[in-house]
Amino acid sequence: MTPPSEIMTTHGLAAGYLPDKLIADRLDLSLSRGDMTLLLGANGRGKSTLLRTLSGAQPALAGEVSIAGKSLADTTAADMARLISLVYTDRTHAGHLTAAELVALGRQPYTGFFGRLSADDRRIVDESLDTVGMLQFSRRYVSTLSDGERQKIMLARALAQQTPVILLDEPTSFLDIASRIETMQMLHDLAADHGKAILLSTHDIAEALPLATHAWLLVENDSSNYDSTQAVSAMITGTVPGLVATGAFDRLFPRRPVVFDPATMTFQSVNR
Amino acid sequence: MSAEGVSTSRAAAAMWIISAAIVLMFGGCLFFGSVDIPPSAVIDILTGGDGGKRSWEVIVTGARLPMACTALISGAALAVAGLLMQTTFDNPLAGPSILGVSTGSSLGVAVVMLALGGSVGTIGHYFSVLLGAMAGAMVVLVVLLLFSRFIHSSVMLLIVGIMVGYLASSAVSLLNFFSTQEGVHSFVIWGLGSFSGVNLERLPVFAVVTLAVLLLSFLMVKPLDALLLGERYAANLGVNIRATRNRLLLLSGLLTAAVTAFCGPIGFIGLIVPHVARMAVNTSRHIYLLPATAMTGSAIALFCSLVSVLPGSWGVIPVNAITPIIGVPVILYIILRRK
Amino acid sequence: MNILRFITQNSYLILIFLLLSSCGRGTSSRGNEVTGDTLTTCAELLTLVDCGDYTVADVRDPWDTTRLLGRYILVDSDREMPGSLPNGEVVRVPLENSIVYSDVHACAIGEVGGIKGVRGVADAGYFKTAEIVAGLSDGSVTDIGSAMSPSVERIVEMNPDAILLSPYQNAGHGAVGQIGTTIIECADYMEPTPLGRAEWIKLLGKLYGGYDKADTIFASTRDRYESLRYKAAAVSTLPKVVTEQVTDGVWYVPGGRSYMARLLGDAAVIYPWSDDTSTGSLQLDFATVFDRAHDAEFWLIRTWGHDLSLAELKSNNSLNAEMEAFNNGGVYAANTAEVPLFEDFPFHPDRLLREYLAIFHPYIMHGDTTLTYYKRVR
Numbered sequence: 001m002t003p004p005s006e007i008m009t010t011h012g013l014a015a016g017y018l019p020d021k022l023i024a025d026r027l028d029l030s031l032s033r034g035d036m037t038l039l040l041g042a043n044g045r046g047k048s049t050l051l052r053t054l055s056g057a058q059p060a061l062a063g064e065v066s067i068a069g070k071s072l073a074d075t076t077a078a079d080m081a082r083l084i085s086l087v088y089t090d091r092t093h094a095g096h097l098t099a100a101e102l103v104a105l106g107r108q109p110y111t112g113f114f115g116r117l118s119a120d121d122r123r124i125v126d127e128s129l130d131t132v133g134m135l136q137f138s139r140r141y142v143s144t145l146s147d148g149e150r151q152k153i154m155l156a157r158a159l160a161q162q163t164p165v166i167l168l169d170e171p172t173s174f175l176d177i178a179s180r181i182e183t184m185q186m187l188h189d190l191a192a193d194h195g196k197a198i199l200l201s202t203h204d205i206a207e208a209l210p211l212a213t214h215a216w217l218l219v220e221n222d223s224s225n226y227d228s229t230q231a232v233s234a235m236i237t238g239t240v241p242g243l244v245a246t247g248a249f250d251r252l253f254p255r256r257p258v259v260f261d262p263a264t265m266t267f268q269s270v271n272r
Numbered sequence: 273m274s275a276e277g278v279s280t281s282r283a284a285a286a287m288w289i290i291s292a293a294i295v296l297m298f299g300g301c302l303f304f305g306s307v308d309i310p311p312s313a314v315i316d317i318l319t320g321g322d323g324g325k326r327s328w329e330v331i332v333t334g335a336r337l338p339m340a341c342t343a344l345i346s347g348a349a350l351a352v353a354g355l356l357m358q359t360t361f362d363n364p365l366a367g368p369s370i371l372g373v374s375t376g377s378s379l380g381v382a383v384v385m386l387a388l389g390g391s392v393g394t395i396g397h398y399f400s401v402l403l404g405a406m407a408g409a410m411v412v413l414v415v416l417l418l419f420s421r422f423i424h425s426s427v428m429l430l431i432v433g434i435m436v437g438y439l440a441s442s443a444v445s446l447l448n449f450f451s452t453q454e455g456v457h458s459f460v461i462w463g464l465g466s467f468s469g470v471n472l473e474r475l476p477v478f479a480v481v482t483l484a485v486l487l488l489s490f491l492m493v494k495p496l497d498a499l500l501l502g503e504r505y506a507a508n509l510g511v512n513i514r515a516t517r518n519r520l521l522l523l524s525g526l527l528t529a530a531v532t533a534f535c536g537p538i539g540f541i542g543l544i545v546p547h548v549a550r551m552a553v554n555t556s557r558h559i560y561l562l563p564a565t566a567m568t569g570s571a572i573a574l575f576c577s578l579v580s581v582l583p584g585s586w587g588v589i590p591v592n593a594i595t596p597i598i599g600v601p602v603i604l605y606i607i608l609r610r611k
Numbered sequence: 612m613n614i615l616r617f618i619t620q621n622s623y624l625i626l627i628f629l630l631l632s633s634c635g636r637g638t639s640s641r642g643n644e645v646t647g648d649t650l651t652t653c654a655e656l657l658t659l660v661d662c663g664d665y666t667v668a669d670v671r672d673p674w675d676t677t678r679l680l681g682r683y684i685l686v687d688s689d690r691e692m693p694g695s696l697p698n699g700e701v702v703r704v705p706l707e708n709s710i711v712y713s714d715v716h717a718c719a720i721g722e723v724g725g726i727k728g729v730r731g732v733a734d735a736g737y738f739k740t741a742e743i744v745a746g747l748s749d750g751s752v753t754d755i756g757s758a759m760s761p762s763v764e765r766i767v768e769m770n771p772d773a774i775l776l777s778p779y780q781n782a783g784h785g786a787v788g789q790i791g792t793t794i795i796e797c798a799d800y801m802e803p804t805p806l807g808r809a810e811w812i813k814l815l816g817k818l819y820g821g822y823d824k825a826d827t828i829f830a831s832t833r834d835r836y837e838s839l840r841y842k843a844a845a846v847s848t849l850p851k852v853v854t855e856q857v858t859d860g861v862w863y864v865p866g867g868r869s870y871m872a873r874l875l876g877d878a879a880v881i882y883p884w885s886d887d888t889s890t891g892s893l894q895l896d897f898a899t900v901f902d903r904a905h906d907a908e909f910w911l912i913r914t915w916g917h918d919l920s921l922a923e924l925k926s927n928n929s930l931n932a933e934m935e936a937f938n939n940g941g942v943y944a945a946n947t948a949e950v951p952l953f954e955d956f957p958f959h960p961d962r963l964l965r966e967y968l969a970i971f972h973p974y975i976m977h978g979d980t981t982l983t984y985y986k987r988v989r
Contacts, residue, residue, distance in 0.1 A: 057507060077510050080508075081508065084508065085508060086508045088504070093500050097500065105500075108494060108509045108510060114494060114559060115493060306898050307901075327901055327902045327906075334930045334933065336898075389915075396926045396927055458858065461859045461861055462859050471930065473929050474929075
């Protein structure tokens, strides 16, 4: 029985690269509105690959991804633009745009031929900027903003796109601690108050874990997880409290001198 | 650069200034040339009179006017081609020539001038060269579009384009080596670029074709804006990256082919004008940037054309000798002020 | 101070450099006087002096007429080498195994009866002289390759007794100059006057054992030329004439003191650039030429390949149709692929002068108005 808030699901998904780099397979995942899901894993486990597969940028090797009831493969690019938005850390060449103009790009799936904005579009742009707390920067050139401010603008753009699903790939990597916390709080609020389905991959476990509802852990694949699969990684999913209770987080960094402390929900050095 | 955002009025003001520059340069091209014609005579001729000497009337209406129009159109076309290339390949130093389209044109012309002795069959020299230039450009364009089906990465496609350009270039060298002195000299002169190759009769065809492609380019405003964020974001916003890239290639290629066929290979304008235009209107939004680029291209081409005839009766400096003199300082400025 | 030190420390290098760079082409001599009968009267770049046992041929540098490009001491093969000879390159004549680069030379050599002495040619495709063409196909004449980069091996294998080629400004002869064969610098193409250039046939006569014939040919050429010129000088109305057409934006117009301008002048015309002083071609743009010559009555164009039509002339450049000659039937074109214009005029300028007079002043020609080279363009 499908919960009504489920917006994105996968069935038997295999993600990876042809011909022989299989990241993970037989994935049955789901994202629901109102959930903030963390995608965690050591470097090289395939977080970015999975995100790309979920966003449709990369074809699945097997299985399928469904969004809003329809298979991803059957969804047109235009429709996809209204369902999934992305935030990640690539540099862009939008320096000569104002913050408002960049956020306005998020309205492209809804605007007409030359991208003209209606009054409604403009309102949405302002609201998006306000939600991320950047409204007063709206007429500033993007190239004059700091990294943290720019990241918020990119998030505002994703908001302006008004998609139920937002996928983020390490959105806080270049930010200072205050910005990191701010961003995580914002994402939590977007899920909780605005009903978005948020999936973000991150290394900022300390800042993110307390605010997240669910987590997907990409861990090293060994025979204890599957019976005979060539995949490089295996997936453990669940709610955050549930995963903490089952000690799943210890599986993230095997053989490393770190240990997960459930009380503080952080990783600590073994040698303390 | 001020931290305050762009207002449409800033972009509009810049465009008015550029328009004024265009009018000024256009006028300059009519009043100055290798033959000394007094301004009063020029005005007289332009308003329907005969200016006193019949030869003057022919020169002003038959030579200077078409040349100015050609420069106007060619400048816009090359500049827009450059902008499209820079966006397609996400590379601020891309220009219409980087993909080898104009080298392909050169090869076509080299085949006609050096291997076929200057004319194809009974078609006159002029049309043979035109045909060769167009054919050469089209061949390269088709090759690139074919590769674009297999190559996903834009960087790789750019490299393929550069390699194709090198191949064409080496073929041109071979043809030059085995040809006569007159042929080589002729080819060199063609390669120097000139806006005087389009006469009053052919101007409408050239203008209509080029302007049509330019207008089609304007339809790409939305995907071009999306591409400012990079291919991944653009795809996420609903842009079909493959199709868009192919369209941009085709438009840019056609513009380059048309201008190269009629004017010879003109360098630098496609490379520098998008940057100058961006600095002038101070925005990357293509709804302003595209027209601004086209207009700035016209102004600069007209300026180069004017400078090329300034020596007066000493002779005419070829266009390609002037464009780098203007272009190089601009590129250096851009590099030093990289945002 | 530093420069001085540099020079003294590297003086031996500098010395070697200077020595090597002086081994350029041609002799840097001023040419000491020789005594004998001077055989040349019109040529400016060639002096032939008959000194009895030998003939001295001096070729001047067209770009610096104070120097000699070469001095050749021509000695008959069946004579013993004379005891004392002036400085210069000794050449045994008649030549029996020579290489020729120009069909114009080959043709003239044929006229003086020495064609058997030509055993090799460059740019063989351009040769039309019958004996050469026959020789190329039966192998008695060797093709040494292109003039720009000939096959040195084939030249060496031939072991020629001389190579006749044209000197270029600021250019050596490359590999060909290094193999030690006698190179005869034929600067005839740089002669500024028609008769001067035609007189070079005497050098060819001396080289190929046909001097008497050459002398006769030149004498009658000169007589005919002078009589034509004299007839033309009496004409009272001079038409304006312009030559060639604009190609790829450039119109090559003969300079005021060039060969072509002189020939036209001898044909009693107004040449729009007669006030110009250059001996070469002027590179002008269409407007400049049009401004001065749009009202020219006659327009002479040389083409290569096919006959020119008015339609093609217009399609090459629509403003060509604004020239008065275009609209008055005054355009004449010579298809040099079919007519021997380039082959004839160097040593027979009288033929071209006759042609010009037949076009410009037919009424003084007493019916001798058939055109050999030019056709009216329709």
